[in-house]
Amino acid sequence: MKYQLRGSRDPVVDDSRLIPFAAMDAISQPSPTQVLRDVFGFASFRPLQGEVIHHVSDGGDALVLMPTGGGKSLCFQVPALVRAGTAIVVSPLIALMQDQVQALVQSGVQAACLNSALTAEESRAVEQALLRGELDLLYCAPERLLTPRMQSLLERAQISLFAIDEAHCVSQWGHDFRPEYLQLSMLHERFPAVPRIALTATADDRTREEIAARLGLADARRFIGSFDRPNIRYTVTPKNNARQQLEQFLRREHPGDAGIVYCLSRRRVDETAEWLRERGWNALPYHAGLSAEQRQTNQQRFISDDGVIMVATIAFGMGIDKPDVRFVAHLDLPRSLEAYYQETGRAGRDGLPASAWMVYGHQDVAMLRQLLEESAASDERKRVERQKLEAMLAFCEGTVCRRQRLLAYFDETLPEPCGNCDTCLWPPTTWDATEAARMALSCVYRTGQRFGVAHLVDVLTGKDSDRIKRFGHDQQSTWGIGSAHSAKVWRSVFRQLLAFGYLTVDADGYGSLRLSERCRGLLRGDETLTLRRDPEGRSKRSGTLGRRFIDEKSERLWDALRACRRRLADEQGVPPYMIFHDSTLQAMAEQRPATMAEFAALPGVGETKRARYAEAFIAALADPDSELSGVT
Template identity: 55%
Template structure:
């Protein structure tokens, strides 16, 4: 039986946010914080983290303060809350002095339910004094993984947020993130003084996302083929490592009929902000970006995330791919990956100014990422295992749908290791492969390497296959790439038992890159909302109505209604406001604002 707080929480969920019931651990988290307890929440992107602090903030007296690094998205978050009737505002550097003063007055007068503030702003004396003078419901520390100095999104200001516990010991705190391995989780708890907080760790699995990693040949052309074959007219994100590659890839996609926009930290703020706004507000835009883009992006209908370069870690990869399919509908995580990616990432670690302990951690994270790329087994199993979660093969990743062929690669690897040793570990991949294949290049002749016993011993294997073998040898820790100007290949201690024949090596057989059509398999745990012809007509009409309504309100379309809500409306065909009220995602404020228009549209079409 529900107690009073749980009953009130469910009522808020239904009447304000329009959802019939809580998902997963949401009810327990809301109850913990609403009763004044602290919580550390790990929940995948799209799992409903926001409700875990928004509802307790509405249940408790005072204002809920949300600490977020996402200044560029605060306006959209506030607009989305306004649409459901929640009094929200933000304090950040985009405001004029007068605007900030108006918001501060509302905080002091108890006229806000939620206040979004960046950590830098929160830590100012002015802001702390404002909070001292105000009634506080709770503190929500969003994107809490930013506190981890080992992480991919480290923000130094997050380290100072322990001040909240010290200064306001009676105000409950909830820290939330979608990405944290056990080490990062422990660091979050320690840095934010949340050791005694109740921890809620949801499943990291996103069953609606299909993972696919392909051999990189011509990455730009491959990602174009992928979009044209599987995601024409759909929103997506393409991640690149460098700013230059972002610009060139966006230009290339536009030249081939894909509406693409660039986004990176080197662009002027106005262009960057404009591009982000277009991506959020328009359909079918592909954002080509560095990792500067994406944290906190709440666009539910991103149908794919593609990587043209290898991410630095599984945390980064998981965080970035998690921006696809937030609405629970099928989505793709696609990556093109090659030897040069490995060389580049190793060099970036070696050449960084970080201390040796940090470099060791980063190397370990990269090794785990390489292991995911080179695995012979289910990618989802490997991914979830990294976060300490056991699972069965998913049937919805490339290695499940098209199982790779493995073979005993011991002899091939021994030839590779021998060639590296014979050229005195002073040359890069291209030269070593030339020696193995017996290629009479100028460089081979210059160093008289055609005289070596390893010259030509791998002539029966193509250059692309040798690169795949070398990449796997690096992933297995048998070879490292030096950070000298040549990217010289060096043998590790692990190579010795392989050369001596004491350790067999199992490899993934090279497969020539081919254009692949979408598989018919459906992800486990997902039921697709197939629409009839009549329902599709209604859905399409609703989408047009939503575009026009969003334009009038100057908010992203999904802030009006998510696709999932409009699909349900199309299926239910509500002829009255009471029937519309029962649709998931239609709260009282939205019913009052849009109900008559939607019912009229449905009646007209049916």
């Protein structure tokens, strides 16, 4: 049930001051700007947000592409509070819908969800609330939405709009395909007068067209925002003992921060999480091999506790709305730039500085190419996936600004280098690797195209081993011809030859390398090759990302505010960020409000949160020692 306050911006203290819209014939509904200010606590819309919200509030259909952390949820939540009736939000994961419902309730919004986690009695209560018009937003999965019972309920209720979140799930070419999304075109067929908005953070041209076609949104107005996440620093490093590289990165840039570490296999997830715990990090595993109970427990700890590192396969993350994830690390190469963008986008949703850090090596290239060729996918699907992998590899091996290359993949141009990625901050050097590449390719050919990188490097560097002698490779013309370069340099050469398609991986399961058609011109001397030079020795890069204050008093206030937030969250059984995001706490520490009016002016402080929390946080600011004394 939508409510409007009597008076101007007095805090909500009890329901006697609230008037349901159904009983307000003479009172106009609030404007989008009023809702944004009074409910969500923001003074103005972000770029493109206002256009989308006004368009949907006026009854228009929309297809919205906006980066993670760019404010997509408000694009349907604000219209839901402006328009009469209940907004139906289609969401693919229970965790995602529960998270958003909790956050809305914290802001004083009447929201609920229907999913398999509810008992039959709880589901009936939500259904009755829908029919009585008591809900502003109702979240449900596409599977439930498609049931005859749910469609019957919708036909008897007053629906303000349909919001299809994570709309890229409709794409069979995407990384999060959900077949149920293909049937959501029925919303337009059965409810032609109800506006629809489809939203996603990840969609190239092919996926955009597929979303529009499959959801019946061909005539919808398209809002395509910038894919840029300027607060994220992108770094890609050659893999050389990935775990030690990870720990060095964590200690240097993110001590005590919450983050996600992605691995390709379940075994690697378990081993990495255990390894980090042995070294004092608060790390937890997450993958499909764990029991549902264990996954839920670990996920809840990640959401509710500070400084937890989740080590996971890509099965984790889509349903997580945690805004203070300070880093996303990849220990293995993602399959595509879409997947990479989606996964790294889970960092820094609060707009504060965050890191997207990755290590990768020739083993990653070999494994992904082998998995692709051995898959049961159609030839057309394999062709598309090869193109996606090639784009991912080009991103890793490129020498230009990573943000420019990433945005170009999504058809967006960044005029100038970003200054916040490794290639901008520490420009790579390149070298004429034509002759070295010919040596490497010749070695692959003369050893029979049936050996992996480690053996080929041993041949090129002239290693005198029993294995080399057993195969007679010490008698080959390529034995020792590359002794002028270190084994590290040769591994870099092979990695880049694989990345650029001069070599392919045999489907023998051993990572054997074979020559591709592309290498002919290089071997004949018709072309040259420039490669990036991997840095020698340990990285000298330094600098902690994240919240920084100019004095110790602000730091102490920050600690006191976090302690206050934790106490209030524990009392209510909600994650701390549901109370306030880090960005709001940072504003408190910097502005130090002492009155209700000053507190209300902070970003992210709406009417309900001001009434609930202003007194506690103002007290913490006035006496931080008292708040910190209760912290063990």
